[in-house]
Amino acid sequence: MRVSDKHQKITQAAVKVFARKGFFNARISDIAKEAKVADGTIYLYFNNKYDILISLFEDEIGKIIVKVKLLLENETDPQKMLQIYALHHLNLLQEQKELVEVLQMELRQSNKFIKEYRNTKFIEYIDIVSDIVHKGQQEGHFRQEVKPGIIKRAFFGALDEMSRLWSLSAKPHYTLEETAEQISDIFLYGLTKRDN
Amino acid sequence: MRVSDKHQKITQAAVKVFARKGFFNARISDIAKEAKVADGTIYLYFNNKYDILISLFEDEIGKIIVKVKLLLENETDPQKMLQIYALHHLNLLQEQKELVEVLQMELRQSNKFIKEYRNTKFIEYIDIVSDIVHKGQQEGHFRQEVKPGIIKRAFFGALDEMSRLWSLSAKPHYTLEETAEQISDIFLYGLTKRDN
Amino acid sequence: MRVSDKHQKITQAAVKVFARKGFFNARISDIAKEAKVADGTIYLYFNNKYDILISLFEDEIGKIIVKVKLLLENETDPQKMLQIYALHHLNLLQEQKELVEVLQMELRQSNKFIKEYRNTKFIEYIDIVSDIVHKGQQEGHFRQEVKPGIIKRAFFGALDEMSRLWSLSAKPHYTLEETAEQISDIFLYGLTKRDN
Amino acid sequence: MRVSDKHQKITQAAVKVFARKGFFNARISDIAKEAKVADGTIYLYFNNKYDILISLFEDEIGKIIVKVKLLLENETDPQKMLQIYALHHLNLLQEQKELVEVLQMELRQSNKFIKEYRNTKFIEYIDIVSDIVHKGQQEGHFRQEVKPGIIKRAFFGALDEMSRLWSLSAKPHYTLEETAEQISDIFLYGLTKRDN
């Protein structure tokens, strides 16, 4: 499986370089050097610089989705599920600091330039949250007036903002677990029906 | 007031152009044309391209802070204050769609490249939230175990993610008021002590 | 005599700035600042940047010619005259280091760009040497086979090369007097008829 | 020999263009066009515009030194050696009019701007003269009171001034041989001990 070999080498190199310098400041030759291939070789696997970013994005988000879905597979309690999602999302940061930085960028910047590109993978990823919320509502745990379509964004946004903070600041003020707990706590507390 | 005139014309043009094309894809000549000045004129008011972005950022965030603080001045109830903050933040989007897009960008991208730049204005802006939360805790309304330093980021992130969604999608699924209400609701519900 | 006042202020400022940064690297605004006038004012007295250089050159060489001719006025011995010329030429360096550097430049570079400009003043200056040599030949002191038209250039070139060396090196190896003596000595020795 | 091929093509083109327009007025695109390569190609072989000039200078002076030393190899008489040096130096002019003009420029202008660059090659070239003078003194032909360190500069300056004259004026008044002879004659006459 020669081909996917090179493809992956380039993708991984691109993650590093984009994270280090940002998409616009990254040069193709940087990626080529990091991947230990010739500049021209990259164009055998990708159409252009943007294509690397999108391709990378789809690939990596895809992997993450598989992983999260696996983690949630054996869990049925929506509250626990949200906690798992939060913890895993923040875990990504620790484990794949570089990748996260690139996704941060991709999510914001690039759509502007690649109008035709609809990041369906990303939508699939955050829809996991709305599915959990929906399930919680159906089972009677979560408040009915809450809109899953908004909550999914709010939850993701809250987590994401924290990871952004970490990726920028040298020494985080809060630990990963603490943050995951606080955020899922506030959302769960906010979602859950009161007893009285 | 010749000087501040041109300065402002350029700033406003830059907001438009950066929003339209993104910082990296925006050309100085685009901004110049939009501002109806010569390319060189821009360099009489700004040191370089980055300087336009930072300058613009500081200026605009400054104005927003003044505005929000004014709105909160006569309100003492932390719950109401959070609602006001949320509503106003989302309002920015409607009123200044372009500006928001640029700030989005600035908040994420630029720090990478202008390491020395510390966006103190932005910190001042989100610290308004932690101040409200802190006040709520001191007055006994909000749960003590919640950390204002995390909540401020989560709250901002939640709102911000929504605005990002809007700035990208053609037709928003939710109205501004609906969104503001949902998000402040979930946070307030999550923050507030239960009676029992 | 307002006009010549400003004209002179600008000329003197230009000498300083050209010497410091070279003609091409000197900015009009540098000269304006040095002369404590507005940029635009310079264009009331000079047609363009080149014009400043040429004008400066003509003016300053003119003054030097007057000065040298004055020094030679009361001297009739061609040998002494050559020594005076050499000493005075090198003296310029010490006294007007900056001016000399600019002249160095002008003599070489600029003619290329201002084709129409014939530096008649400079020719007048070195013709003093050929006149001395010619006089020496007529009076029977100097060898007849020597060509004044070549000697004038060689003599000037020899002196000039020394001054260039000085203007570039931090600490000259030889004193001014020593150099003037050595050079006029070698030329005089070379020019003078042998007794036998 | 692909690489040195392009390098040389660019160097030769640069000589022509610098000679034609001067270093500052020469555009990279002029050189590129002259060399029949793309603008960007130049930057594969040189770091920047200055680098072309310095590189060119070092290369060409290097070749000249080799050539002159070869010519002097079989000659032991200092007087003859000086004549050879003079003749060869002036010959350069005829053969490589353009190169000489560029070197003229380099010798004067550039050091100002490229302070860190010490043109060691050039020093090596003129040190050939002081070595000859020194040898002549040791062998008792030349006067002891003459300082080789001054003479080398004076001799070079004299020759150089002549070549400058030629490179500027359309029709030289003197032939090459005539000039070489006159100048070495005056120096030799000036250097040599008198019989009485």
Next chain:
DNA sequence: GATGAATGAGCTTTCATTCAT
């Protein structure tokens, strides 16, 4: 498939010159 030398469009920035005040 792989290479990397070559390309050249494109962009930021500078600065001589102008001209309304």
Next chain:
DNA sequence: GATGAATGAAAGCTCATTCAT
């Protein structure tokens, strides 16, 4: 006469992309 803000052409340099080997 004097000013200096404004102009805009011009140029060095970068780098995504191509293509001959």
